[in-house]
Amino acid sequence: MSDEQQARQQILARKFIEAIPHAQALGMQVTEIGAGRAVITMPYDVRLIGDPETGVIHGGAVSALMDTCGGAAVMSHPSAPMGTATIDLRIDYMRAAKPGDMITAIAECYHMTRSVAFVRATAMDADMDRPVAAATGAFTVESGKGRQK
């Protein structure tokens, strides 16, 4: 793929992800995408609080961010799949995200077969050295040939 093609694929992938209604509802923004790797941010929002006493974001919102970021990493893989869906996703919650901090997720599609994409992801708040959550997932790979979903 030429640099120009790659740049076009990245713009397309960014637009595609930011157009997802739920990604929009959570204010997600794609800051980096390409070659099976994606970085997506989600701003702190009081509507996403899971613990009113501390103001900590609900784990579910972090799940949504990780799932989106995982899907984005798959879509940006050089083999250019036509679509993807989550088969399974496991999230480990290591610590509470600091209230007020933006959350950043980094996902990497580390292996891809004709039908399955394997993904690892990490979520961080402003303290980038101590991840908030880690995830591993398997995603479908839609080739666009044959049966369409």
Added chain:
Amino acid sequence: MKRPEPVQIVKQRRDAMLQNLVAGVPYVQFLGISFERHGDELTAVLPYNERNIGNPMIPALHGGVTAAFLETAAIIELSWAMTWEDMEAGKITEDSPRILLPKTIDFSVDYLRSGLPRDAYARARVNRSGRRYASVHVEGWQDNRTRMFAQATGHFLMPTRDG
């Protein structure tokens, strides 16, 4: 002999505790999740909302919404089971402070079919609940109870309780 309590008193007490658990969590309101109660059985309800869509082409519910919905159903069921006895003994009243919720250690979602653009339901089962840790399984479905669209297992850290 002690007379059984009037039904409305029993219902009021149980509904008040359910409110104590659910109300005041902004994210639960954000997704629009509510709980239906039949005796001690809880069913979580996620009404359809365009905002919860993840794939506008199909269209399908966002996997993250499904995960969040199942996680919420698991946490509320676990807290509910944990506090049921105290509530029935009259130790928890409407004026009691908010009950502390368990913290998720890990949560693993199995996506069985794509979530359709309509209401979703979930019911959780506490498989093991110890003093510190608990393991909970959740089933999510839409039109047919026997055709799950997702299931999940999570481990939780129990809140420290006084007394």
